[in-house]
Amino acid sequence: MPRSSTPQTLSREITISGHGLHGNRPCSVRLVPTAKASGLVFVHTPTGTEIPAKADLAGDLVLSTTLVKDGVRLQTIEHLLSALSGLEIEHLRIEVDAEELPILDGSAAPWVEAILQAGAKGLEGRRRFMKITQPVEVRNGDRWIRALPFDGLRLRYVIDFPVPALGRQSRELSLTPEKYRRELGAARTFCLAQEIDMMRARGLALGGSLDNAVVFGAEGPLNESLRFEDEAVRHKMLDLVGDLALLGAPLLGLVEAHAAGHAMHVALAQAILANPSHWEWTEETEPANVRFFFQPSELSIAAQPA
Numbered sequence: 397m398p399r400s401s402t403p404q405t406l407s408r409e410i411t412i413s414g415h416g417l418h419g420n421r422p423c424s425v426r427l428v429p430t431a432k433a434s435g436l437v438f439v440h441t442p443t444g445t446e447i448p449a450k451a452d453l454a455g456d457l458v459l460s461t462t463l464v465k466d467g468v469r470l471q472t473i474e475h476l477l478s479a480l481s482g483l484e485i486e487h488l489r490i491e492v493d494a495e496e497l498p499i500l501d502g503s504a505a506p507w508v509e510a511i512l513q514a515g516a517k518g519l520e521g522r523r524r525f526m527k528i529t530q531p532v533e534v535r536n537g538d539r540w541i542r543a544l545p546f547d548g549l550r551l552r553y554v555i556d557f558p559v560p561a562l563g564r565q566s567r568e569l570s571l572t573p574e575k576y577r578r579e580l581g582a583a584r585t586f587c588l589a590q591e592i593d594m595m596r597a598r599g600l601a602l603g604g605s606l607d608n609a610v611v612f613g614a615e616g617p618l619n620e621s622l623r624f625e626d627e628a629v630r631h632k633m634l635d636l637v638g639d640l641a642l643l644g645a646p647l648l649g650l651v652e653a654h655a656a657g658h659a660m661h662v663a664l665a666q667a668i669l670a671n672p673s674h675w676e677w678t679e680e681t682e683p684a685n686v687r688f689f690f691q692p693s694e695l696s697i698a699a700q701p702a
């Protein structure tokens with residue numbers, strides 16, 4: 397079961413700067429604690445537009461997740477959302493001064509590290525979970541994703557690329573903040589070397605490099621090393637955690653994904669929200685549950701094979 401029964405924000409502000417993966421423009425993000433349990437809300441500071449992290453505002457989903465409201469776009473939000481959701485920080489004002497969030501090292505680890513250093517702060521009220529009671533499925537040929545009833549949040553992910561260097565990878569885990577930090581947070585985004593020209597021609601991945609992505613060539617990764625033997629499927633799970641944050645509340649269920657991606661992750665979140673008879677609200681957590689406090693010993697980011 398998830399570990400926090402209290403809604404959480406950060407105990408202090410965090411600012412992180414970098415450049416966008418796709419547009420390659422500089423950008424700065426300020427995470428501002430909220431006084432009340434009001435969800436995750438982005439603010440595009442040049443226009444003052446507030447964009448709640450909600451699935452119905454998700455737009456362009458090619459290779460990243462984008463929120464769109466009143467003509468304002470915020471691209472590549474998924475790694476920050478993943479770190480926040482993985483660490484159960486669900487209430488925050490997220491000020492962004494550009495249209496794309498920084499890619500940093502291509503994983504959620506820099507966000508995770510900053511969040512752990514700032515620490516969590518409990519807010520008044522009880523944490524409410526969306527508990528799946530009947531299966532919800534989205535299918536597109538042999539790609540599919542579904543949420544099934546389960547006591548906790550468990551993820552099962554399979555990818556299958558017709559490239560020997562990547563091939564088939566699968567992983568399954570019950571999510572807790574500690575497992576998120578240890579097993580998913582440091583997994584970097586990836587692509588195939590053969591896709592790079594196509595992506596650049598479409599104006600995508602202009603800021604991409606071996607410093608912020610794993611690139612798989614015919615023989616294997618072009619990077620010096622991998623952080624995990626199955627880093628690719630772990631990154632897909634990291635993306636899934638971020639995209640599921642667009643539900644607007646933590647999920648209790650088993651989520652199985654087969655060869656899915658951002659579009660299917662978001663489609664599942666939208667299908668769950670569109671089918672309120674397939675889930676119910678609950679505040680139930682483990683009886684011995686205590687709030688998740690960050691300990692100094694948890695500050696280092698483990699990047700070793702699990």
Ligand SMILES: [Zn+2]
Pocket residue numbers: 474475585631635
């Ligand atoms: Zn990603």
